[in-house]
Amino acid sequence: MFSSATAQWLFLTCLPNLGRTRRRELLTEFPDLPELLSMNAATLRAMGMTADAIAAIQAWQQQDDAHPAVREVRTITHDCRKHGVGILTWQDTHYPEQLRHIHDAPLVLYTLGDTELLARDQIGIVGSRKATPAGLDHARRFAAELSARELLVTSGLALGVDGAAHAGALDAGFPTLAVIGCGLDRIYPHQHRRLGERVIAQGLVISEYPPGTPARAAHFPQRNRIISGLSRGVLVVEAGLRSGSLITARMALEQGREVFAIPGSVHSPVARGCHHLIKQGARLVETVDDILEELGAWWSPPLTAESASAPEPKRQGNEPLAGLDSREIAVFEALGYDPQSTDALSSATGLPADQLMQSLLLLELQGLVSSAPGGFQKIA
Numbered sequence: 001m002f003s004s005a006t007a008q009w010l011f012l013t014c015l016p017n018l019g020r021t022r023r024r025e026l027l028t029e030f031p032d033l034p035e036l037l038s039m040n041a042a043t044l045r046a047m048g049m050t051a052d053a054i055a056a057i058q059a060w061q062q063q064d065d066a067h068p069a070v071r072e073v074r075t076i077t078h079d080c081r082k083h084g085v086g087i088l089t090w091q092d093t094h095y096p097e098q099l100r101h102i103h104d105a106p107l108v109l110y111t112l113g114d115t116e117l118l119a120r121d122q123i124g125i126v127g128s129r130k131a132t133p134a135g136l137d138h139a140r141r142f143a144a145e146l147s148a149r150e151l152l153v154t155s156g157l158a159l160g161v162d163g164a165a166h167a168g169a170l171d172a173g174f175p176t177l178a179v180i181g182c183g184l185d186r187i188y189p190h191q192h193r194r195l196g197e198r199v200i201a202q203g204l205v206i207s208e209y210p211p212g213t214p215a216r217a218a219h220f221p222q223r224n225r226i227i228s229g230l231s232r233g234v235l236v237v238e239a240g241l242r243s244g245s246l247i248t249a250r251m252a253l254e255q256g257r258e259v260f261a262i263p264g265s266v267h268s269p270v271a272r273g274c275h276h277l278i279k280q281g282a283r284l285v286e287t288v289d290d291i292l293e294e295l296g297a298w299w300s301p302p303l304t305a306e307s308a309s310a311p312e313p314k315r316q317g318n319e320p321l322a323g324l325d326s327r328e329i330a331v332f333e334a335l336g337y338d339p340q341s342t343d344a345l346s347s348a349t350g351l352p353a354d355q356l357m358q359s360l361l362l363l364e365l366q367g368l369v370s371s372a373p374g375g376f377q378k379i380a
Helices: 004-014 020-029 033-037 041-046 051-061 068-083 115-119 133-148 161-171 190-202 219-230 244-254 272-279 288-295 326-334 342-349 353-365
Strands: 086-089 108-113 122-126 152-155 176-179 204-207 233-236 258-261 369-372 375-378
Touching: 004 020, 004 033, 004 051, 004 068, 004 086, 004 108, 033 051, 041 051, 051 068, 086 115, 108 115, 108 190, 115 204, 122 133, 122 161, 122 219, 122 244, 133 152, 133 161, 133 288, 133 369, 152 161, 152 219, 161 176, 161 190, 176 190, 176 219, 190 204, 219 244, 233 244, 233 272, 233 288, 244 258, 244 272, 258 272, 258 288, 326 342, 326 353, 342 353, 342 375, 353 369
Parallel strands: 122 152, 122 233, 152 176, 176 204, 233 258
Antiparallel strands: 086 108, 108 204, 369 375
16 A cells, blocks of 8 residues: 555654654755665764664664564554555645645644545634633634635644534535544544544544554644644634644744634633734634635635535624514623623513523524523624
8 A cells, every 4th residue: 555655754754863853854955765764874873863763774774673663664554554544745746735835844644534635725723622602603603604615624623612613614514624633543532533533524634643643732732733834824713821722823823824813702711812812913803704805815715616505604793683573682682792690681671580581592592692601692
């Protein structure tokens, strides 16, 4: 399944005591990888190679399976065949061009799904793992409409906003791309195993880590650079001030990508990261058109039969509350985007508790209101 050229790239990633930066430097100095791996010990030593790396290259030249680095390549190749995992190396034509140009691009990507999607224009959607109901709804809606407007939604399959973004695209009938921080045989988090299977079936999951690699905390910032590196821009839906989403946003800025943020309540801890980004120059986003306007300098969506027949986005903003009677409208207008107690709503509307709860239930069913700690709030 895998050519000797692929095995050489895998071996480069397995060289001991050699970081990503040094590997990239070696490729700049010696773009012909077979030439590099055929050099003698004296030449490698003169290049500043460590003794461990030199010993590994000598073992590779001798095809010595007893050496850990050579054995690791064999193991990775076997595991990829076993799990149906594809391998894209730096030299492959399907390697995503957007990602190729970041300063620490992965030399190898492991894939499950449709790799043709890597050529699509992408938009990253990230946010809090502990998102509010409103944040989850924003992620779903923006993902569905951005997908309908011919952008591929890319995220990290995490709990909260990431998962809602993937689900929003899939539920609307569009593919999505997930970048994970572990081997593709270990979809993480476990709660999203079924979602991960849907992404693989309808889109693509990728990782820079070979099968068998467990999820580790240090992997997630590395994963984030791939999400932003693949994307033309990154939308942050909800984020605390210490959120990993802010790391993704910072990486996006360093990579020359656009950063977008949805504002929230001044009382909400998961809105503070978004407000911080907006203060730092991120584009404040209220609708998908805000994103497309910013990206308009380089991107214009093709008019296709698929996009022409795409589902209409759900009602947003202050559109007429069609189909609701005056009581529901009064309750909706009394609500804000911060949770309000039923006592406060009863006082504001003059409705008794039973009628108020009936109206709130109808508004919830319409997707206009959600319950939250402390009461109810608008989500539309």
